[in-house]
Amino acid sequence: MQKLIGYIGTYESPASPGIDCFSLDLETGRLSAPQRRFAVPDSKYLSLFDGILAAPVRRDGRAGICLLDIDSPGDSPLGECLPEQSPACFVTQDERYVYTANYHEGNVLVYDKSGKTPRLARTISIAPGAGCHQILFTGDYMLVPCLLLDRVNIYDRSQNFAEAGAIPFEPGTGPRHGVFDRAGRRLFLVSELSNELFVYEWKDPTSVRLRGRTPILPQNFTSDPAPASAAIRLSADERFLYVSTRFADVITVFALDGFQAAPIQQVGSGGVHPRDFVLTPDGNYLLAANRTQGGLASFRLDPESGKIGALCSSVPAPEAVSIVLSQDKRSNATGAV
């Protein structure tokens, strides 16, 4: 049986005190019931790189990041660094550094993970209330969607993170998450407040051209609370784009043709509050992390049309915030996670 192993970052609650682990059967789409894997409170957004999970953590009134070895049998972090007041909402990493975006503190922190314990190497303070929500890299440039400033800030890593420009938005747009295509030419951004998909042609920070802007929801759609688009993912073949919207509780599929993005389908996320979702590397499944009801839900994808098919499986995942997938090294083993 071919399986993928996944990890779920969560907001801390009695039902979600740490990071859970689950498996996905790649033949049937069946999910195993998530089980506690790491003792990390408020792990929220996970990043997996070379077998190491980086996650936010909150401990004893302090916050920061921890590093976890997914191959170690233990449930404790390899190391932690706690310089923050509240955990970050986004984490990413490369060979040497872990980068966090903190919505509440309005900053980006860079941690050096070359030692056993991560060390704070750099603080890029933007502004309290900036609502920094994500970090994207293309070439030497780092982009930070600042949801509450209606701006995506751009920094030059090769120049010690010097400011290199910004992409401005109209007030009340709320840019939240984005994704570049592999060529680094197209930048797709989703806005949480105006619920739109923006398509940019990127050359460098001085040449960022808006090529398309599409509403994600039907024109008169209302909900209480207001709809809040969240995650955005590009299919491996770069033909389709997927966006989740909380409070509408839908995933919207866009077909891409160059810089054109046309909505082709909108389906329920299998629960309530789809804060994150992922696509499996084989292009056959979409897994949605519904935070408040419905938990983790797996859907069959049609790689040809890009459309989302039947719900295959759903399992409880209270306070799910993010999902990461890793190839199961034991994919032919019978033992479940």
Ligand SMILES: O=C1O[C@H](COP(=O)(O)O)[C@@H](O)[C@H](O)[C@H]1O
């Ligand atoms: O998407 C959102 O995220 C922010 C920040 O997340 P947090 O995990 O750091 O609290 C949240 O506050 C905002 O309301 C929400 O829409």
